[in-house]
Amino acid sequence: MNKEEILIKAGKEYFYSGNDEFDKGRHNSAVVLYFKALVSFSDLYVLQKTGNTPSSHTDRFKITKEKFPEVYNLLDKDFPFYQSSYVQIMSKELAEVIKDDAKIMAEKTNTKL
Amino acid sequence: MMQKLWLKKPTLNYNKDVLDIVQFGSSVEDGKTPEDIDIAVIFNKIPLKEQLDGAQEIKRQLETLLEIPIHINSFDFYSLFDSSNFAKESILFYGKSIIHGDDFAKRFGFSPRIQIYYSLEKLKKKDKIRFNYMLNGRGGEYGLFREHKGKLLKPGLIEINPEFENIFVGSIKEFKVDFKVRRVLLG
Numbered sequence: 001m002n003k004e005e006i007l008i009k010a011g012k013e014y015f016y017s018g019n020d021e022f023d024k025g026r027h028n029s030a031v032v033l034y035f036k037a038l039v040s041f042s043d044l045y046v047l048q049k050t051g052n053t054p055s056s057h058t059d060r061f062k063i064t065k066e067k068f069p070e071v072y073n074l075l076d077k078d079f080p081f082y083q084s085s086y087v088q089i090m091s092k093e094l095a096e097v098i099k100d101d102a103k104i105m106a107e108k109t110n111t112k113l
Numbered sequence: 114m115m116q117k118l119w120l121k122k123p124t125l126n127y128n129k130d131v132l133d134i135v136q137f138g139s140s141v142e143d144g145k146t147p148e149d150i151d152i153a154v155i156f157n158k159i160p161l162k163e164q165l166d167g168a169q170e171i172k173r174q175l176e177t178l179l180e181i182p183i184h185i186n187s188f189d190f191y192s193l194f195d196s197s198n199f200a201k202e203s204i205l206f207y208g209k210s211i212i213h214g215d216d217f218a219k220r221f222g223f224s225p226r227i228q229i230y231y232s233l234e235k236l237k238k239k240d241k242i243r244f245n246y247m248l249n250g251r252g253g254e255y256g257l258f259r260e261h262k263g264k265l266l267k268p269g270l271i272e273i274n275p276e277f278e279n280i281f282v283g284s285i286k287e288f289k290v291d292f293k294v295r296r297v298l299l300g
Contacts, residue, residue, distance in 0.1 A: 077166075088197050094161055
């Protein structure tokens with residue numbers, strides 16, 4: 001598998017696992033998984049546009065802030081919830097917002113969910 | 114210091130559903146060097162997605178004014194007071210409205226104050242005098258009261274604004290006296 005195939009597989013897996021957790025009412029788990037899907041699809045987008053993938057969250061934020069502000073905005077908006085999912089109760093509404101953002105990035109990368 | 118946004122009341126564009134923009138955390142406390150700025154945007158009850166997008170817009174504007182990272186949180190009154198919001202006491206008690214340039218608690222009709230009860234019983238006479246100088250100043254030098262708008266309510270009880278808690282507590286600790294801090298909202 002090449003990098004693109006790995007990112008597509010990982011993103012889809014996180015997204016569908018997010019759906020499973022969401023359907024069970026486990027919104028903290030769903031938020032984490034939808035965010036991971038969002039990151040996979042964001043990395044895929046960066047790969048498609050630049051030929052490279054970010055090596056860390058810091059790198060990811062730096063690259064997207066400089067080159068793809070619309071992607072950065074999604075990551076920057078949702079990342080604090082991923083960070084606080086260990087210690088806070090996540091709502092159904094929040095899980096839906098992050099799910100939608102993951103879908104936006106899937107569409108931008110022509111990934112069918 | 115630029116991080117005292119609430120004192121500068123910067124002009125920001127935000128939509129009509131924003132009730133207040135509140136700075137809280139270490140950046141509003143004197144005597145601390147914050148590594149980031151915590152901001153809470155308080156919204157009317159609107160969909161979460163609109164809250165998050167609105168908060169991001171505000172964050173983008175604030176980032177042009179600051180050199181350190183901003184952590185922005187969005188709330189409506191339900192989520193602000195929800196038991197899962199561990200930051201609610203900090204926002205309500207220590208929070209400063211960037212829109213109004215004043216305590217956020219004043220939006221609810223309260224003035225937050227720190228009351229420090231202390232006892233000088235164990236101190237030697239010379240240290241009691243030094244303690245008094247620390248609070249009231251000496252020989253034309255400002256003491257903590259004049260410098261930070263504190264006042265002595267009665268012997269052994271100081272009242273100050275929340276942002277100066279760290280400075281007063283730090284200074285009192287140096288004397289190794291017994292003291293107790295109470296946070297009160299005055300109506």
